[in-house]
Amino acid sequence: EAQVTQNPRYLITVTGKKLTVTCSQNMNHEYMSWYRQDPGLGLRQIYYSMNVEVTDKGDVPEGYKVSRKEKRNFPLILESPSPNQTSLYFCASRWDSALPDTQYFGPGTRLTVL
Amino acid sequence: AQSVTQLDSQVPVFEEAPVELRCNYSSSVSVYLFWYVQYPNQGLQLLLKYLSGSTLVKGINGFEAEFNKSQTSFHLRKPSVHISDTAEYFCAVSESGYDYKLSFGAGTTVTVRA
Numbered sequence: 001e002a003q004v005t006q007n008p009r010y011l012i013t014v015t016g017k018k019l020t021v022t023c024s025q026n027m028n029h030e031y032m033s034w035y036r037q038d039p040g041l042g043l044r045q046i047y048y049s050m051n052v053e054v055t056d057k058g059d060v061p062e063g064y065k066v067s068r069k070e071k072r073n074f075p076l077i078l079e080s081p082s083p084n085q086t087s088l089y090f091c092a093s094r095w096d097s098a099l100p101d102t103q104y105f106g107p108g109t110r111l112t113v114l
Numbered sequence: 115a116q117s118v119t120q121l122d123s124q125v126p127v128f129e130e131a132p133v134e135l136r137c138n139y140s141s142s143v144s145v146y147l148f149w150y151v152q153y154p155n156q157g158l159q160l161l162l163k164y165l166s167g168s169t170l171v172k173g174i175n176g177f178e179a180e181f182n183k184s185q186t187s188f189h190l191r192k193p194s195v196h197i198s199d200t201a202e203y204f205c206a207v208s209e210s211g212y213d214y215k216l217s218f219g220a221g222t223t224v225t226v227r228a
Contacts, residue, residue: 004157031213040123042204042218043158050213058215090157100146100165100214105157 002027004106006091012112013081021076021109023091031094032074033058033103034066036087043090049074050097081113116141116209120219127195127226135190135222137205146208147188148216149179153201161203164188175199200226 004025013019025032033048035058045058049068063085065077074093078085088110092103121136139145146165150158162173169181179190188205205219 033216035218040220042118042120042220044218045215048213048215056213092158097213100208100210102148102160102163103216105150105159107157 002104004091004093004104006089006106006109008109009107010110012114014114015082016080019078019081019111021078021089021091021111023074023076023106024072025074025091025093025104026072027093027095027104028071029093029095029104030071031097031103032068033092033094034064034074034076035090035092036060037090037108038087046076046089081111083113085111086113087111116145116207116217118205118207118217118219120203120205120222122222123220125222125224127224129197129226129228130194132191132193133195133199133224135203135205135224137188137190137219139186139188139205139207141186141207141209144210146214147179147181148206148208149173149177149188149190150204150206150218151201152204152221158204161190195224195226197226197228199224 007022034046035043037043044060047066049055091106094103119138127133148163149161164181172178203222208214
């Protein structure tokens with residue numbers, strides 16, 4: 001089944017404890033992206049990747065890191081999480097980086113930072 | 115840079131009644147338009163999209179939307195809703211450019227009551 005998977009789905013952690021949220025897609029998509037969803041703000045892009053080893057900042061990149069060593073994986077890293085990073089996170093992918101088209105979303109990761 | 119405004123944050127509607135969700139955008143270049151739906155505790159899935167061609171587009175589950183370039187709008191409609199249409203709906207715009215970044219509106223919560 002074609003899909004975007006994220007792990008974990010739920011995570012409660014404490015301020016300053018490094019964490020990684022994994023994202024994997026099995027559709028051979030070039031483009032991958034991370035979003036955070038907050039009430040009343042919709043989804044905001046954190047980072048995106050046009051292809052392997054090509055990543056760039058989105059609208060709200062502060063406090064986050066990403067890497068794209070393989071085409072299928074795009075992990076999101078929080079080196080020192082803070083309470084304002086409590087949010088619902090979505091990974092998404094798209095077939096072609098150079099064309100506008102449907103993005104496919106993962107199921108989401110709900111993160112709480114205490 | 116584009117921005118997306120969803121004019122209604124909450125839309126309560128009775129079962130079998132019609133519904134319209136309003137979306138306006140601002141952009142100085144060519145745009146591509148999407149509506150996504152998020153059912154409770156799930157990720158986002160595509161309802162419909164406008165990339166080119168006919169300005170009236172039909173999507174899944176009986177939804178349709180019309181692209182109006184002069185009014186910079188992309189309103190979503192369904193003639194008769196079901197309880198199962200209860201969800202949050204997001205309008206999104208992709209602008210011509212380097213990465214065809216997707217920008218989202220704040221979302222409209224539709225609650226269908228019997």
